[in-house]
Amino acid sequence: MDAVKIPTTRNGKATFQLIIDTTLDLFYKQGYHNTTIANITETAGIGAGTFYLYFPNKLMLYKHILKLLQHDIRRTIAAKVSTVEGRYNKEKEGIKTFIEYAIKYPHSYNIIWESLYIDKNLFIEYYDGFAKRYEIGLKQSILDGEMHDVDTELVSYILMGVSNFIGLKVLLNLGTNNNDVEKIVDQVMSIIKTGIFK
Amino acid sequence: MDAVKIPTTRNGKATFQLIIDTTLDLFYKQGYHNTTIANITETAGIGAGTFYLYFPNKLMLYKHILKLLQHDIRRTIAAKVSTVEGRYNKEKEGIKTFIEYAIKYPHSYNIIWESLYIDKNLFIEYYDGFAKRYEIGLKQSILDGEMHDVDTELVSYILMGVSNFIGLKVLLNLGTNNNDVEKIVDQVMSIIKTGIFK
């Protein structure tokens, strides 16, 4: 068996969820590679064998968690973006939501990035998928005349790079100005809008 | 002993270097966590005990390598940037050199990023240091009237984010347009210069 086994009863579901919650916390604190199965089961207060009732190994558990997080982060951004009009506002809302998300759920941010060092293909799938979605909106904005005729693929990577590094900065508390997300986002947007050179 | 022991004789230096070269390759191909000491010594064709003659453990070897790479990448960029005049040209040269470096030495790029999941402080030190250097140049450009009065800390993170994600894109061969670095850099610069919105 190499797939995740979904429990059917109430007790089973609770244990399943307990494993996921415990693991989220441990992966965040210690990283994927430094977290052992024994580590997870002991912290969760369950028998070692119970783990294997639901997950064939640590990697499958990671993949399962990654999928959950990806859905959640995308859903959150999509929901927020849909509440505003115009590409500029949508872009701003997207970046803001992403950074807020990174601050609110540093676990997620951390675990998604770690995929690069667990299974490179997971990472590629994630960011390539993200970029492709981005491009759809960008292309529309160009058609609408809201945006210059840029290379949408490149711009989607640029925007991901910007969001991710600002997220990283805020998350790791690098530098000094981390207090006010709204303010940070405003500045980022103004730079994206008009460029930095005279 | 918890430090790296530098060899004194010619043979010693050769073995030391052999360990580093072998490890660079293995870390790149398999990642830090999937690379064992036995793995390194066998590939290098030396006895297991020889490793411990120079490095107390894998982490110290990693730190040593990371330091070497950081110096090299910074030196390379600084050298290139100093050959051109004006902040815009310097910025362009910096981004171009960074991306070229990532393509030429994917090992380095990969190993530096991995620090986030080996020892978070190493990662923080690296990028915070990089940002601080960046800021010096940016501040000067503002004084010279070449650049808008932006938040230099924020802009340095934005520029790092952009370079890193473009590097990532090219490296992982994401998307389609990866052939011509010069062309990519030109587009990136034009976006940074004038912004993306009308």
Next chain:
DNA sequence: TCATAACCTGAAGATTCATTCAGATTATAT
């Protein structure tokens, strides 16, 4: 040349960790 320090080896012990499994408990549907 030869004493000495540096260098090198790989088998062996120690440790950590993943995974199994026989046996026990619990929930649920009929």
Next chain:
DNA sequence: ATATAATCTGAATGAATCTTCAGGTTATGA
């Protein structure tokens, strides 16, 4: 009520890996 499936346990096995060390080789400087 009870048969059945689902759930749970944790000691035990075994595989992978780190690290040491006693003994051997090589290079170098006096």
